[in-house]
Amino acid sequence: MPLLTLAQTVQTRVVTLMGSRFDLTVSAKNEADAQAYIDTAVAEITRIEHLISEWIPATQVSEVNRNAGIKPVKVDRELFDLTRRAIAFSTMTNGAFDISFAAIDKVWKFDGSMTKTPSKRAVRRSVRRIGYQNIVLDSVAQTIFLKKKGMKIGFGATGKGYAADKTKALLQSKGIKAGIVNASGDMNAWGTQPDGTPWTVGITNPLDKTKVFAVFPLEDGAVVTSGTYEKFVVLDGKRYAHIIDPRTGYPASGVSSITVFADSAELANGLSTSIVVLGVSRGLELLAQHPGVSGIIVDDNGDIHHSKNIALDRVKH
Known part of the structure; x- marks a missing residue:
């Protein structure tokens, strides 16, 4: 070089x-x-x-989330592999990291509007739809299925890092x-x-x-x-x-x-x-x-x- x-x-x-x-x-x-x-x-x-934004309605991730509790969704291999790695990471950390965190109810506010702590019941309910164990991957059909209605996956914790890695690799290849x-x-x-x-x-x-x-x-x-x-x-x-x-x-x-x-x-x-x-x-x-x-x-x-x-x-x- x-x-x-x-x-x-x-x-x-x-x-x-x-x-x-x-x-x-x-x-x-x-x-x-x-x-x-x-x-x-x-x-x-x-x-x-x-491909991975849960905020853009046309993405495959949004399609997966819309079909939570309904049916599996076929996705690109890139998204399938990214999801698989995130689930492996969720398993490794015993859920301290969870790809389905996107489904949390926002009971904590950090914009200055919060004046008291939420109730224990509200906090407990806020995580009821979180659980990477309820994500089903089918590697043959290349599908992702969220078993619970209202579940969501999101890549807020790894998506930007993944984009940095892929962009670096692309520029190096050029x-x-x-x-x-x-x-x-x-x-x-x-x-x-x-x-x-x-x-x-x-x-x-x-x-x-x-x-x-x-x-x-x-x-x-x-x-x-x-x-x-x-x-x-x-x-x-x-x-x-x-x-x-x-x-x-x-x-x-x-x-x-x-x-x-x-x-x-x-x-x-x-x-x-x-x-x-x-x-x-x-x-x-x-x-x-x-x-x-x-x-x-x-x-x-x-x-x-x-x-x-x-x-x-x-x-x-």
């Missing part, structure tokens, strides 16, 4: 796709080529959105030697900057969002950060974060921020969401089950915990 030279130009475009901000960075011979490749990236992410796909913090990078230095990623200090507590080099891999420090509500003196445990309907607690490094942004995305729900101890156990994955957890007290395979001494503070 030829090394990049200083003749390369780096171009970045910010777009809104999949309801989120995407920062698309490409290193190419000239500005025109870079912008053309970014157009290719936008088209690929748009294609994925129109000869792009370096770039970054940043899907609102779900990042996948490859290659180096034109001067040969690595791309870098900063981890926000959850106790002070204006500061970064560590900067990592990012070399041909993905990084995803999930946090509870930006979106929460305080009721009766207690802080409730916006990430909900699909098994109980109650907000997760204990983890303020989790950053996961992996080969795949889809995997890192699923792990980070799960670890917020599982907590520090079980979160570290989950990271240890994936040899190629590393992570840093900041708990609600600001203490830092990390997987054994991460070299914090290489980090710039």
Whole structure:
């Protein structure tokens, strides 16, 4: 693989796709080529959105959800495999991650309108349609069936990471030697900057969002950060974060921020969401089950915990 030279130009475009901000960075011979490749990236992410979005009525996911409790729906192999991986992840985390979370009743509000905690009955009812065990996959017919009426699947926890992975692979197949796909913090990078230095990623200090507590080099891999420090509500003196445990309907607690490094942004995305729900101890156990994955957890007290395979001494503070 030829090394990049200083003749390369780096171009970045910010777009809104999949309801989120995407920062698309490409290193190419000239500005025109870079912008053309970014157009290719936008088209690929748009294609994925129109396959997996539960908000667009014409997507296959919307068709699956409309037929919950009625009949199986034949889907593209790409969506079938994405769903299969999500169910495997749901099983691995004992439901801390659940692809059918999309069916939750929104009894917790994080827009400032909430003045008291919802009743225990309301919280219990809010998760009644969640349950990955009620998703039936038929690999021969290539169908997805949701057994319960009102069930929904959604890819809010892995979809942007998947889009970052697929877009990176597509650009690499077209000869792009370096770039970054940043899907609102779900990042996948490859290659180096034109001067040969690595791309870098900063981890926000959850106790002070204006500061970064560590900067990592990012070399041909993905990084995803999930946090509870930006979106929460305080009721009766207690802080409730916006990430909900699909098994109980109650907000997760204990983890303020989790950053996961992996080969795949889809995997890192699923792990980070799960670890917020599982907590520090079980979160570290989950990271240890994936040899190629590393992570840093900041708990609600600001203490830092990390997987054994991460070299914090290489980090710039």
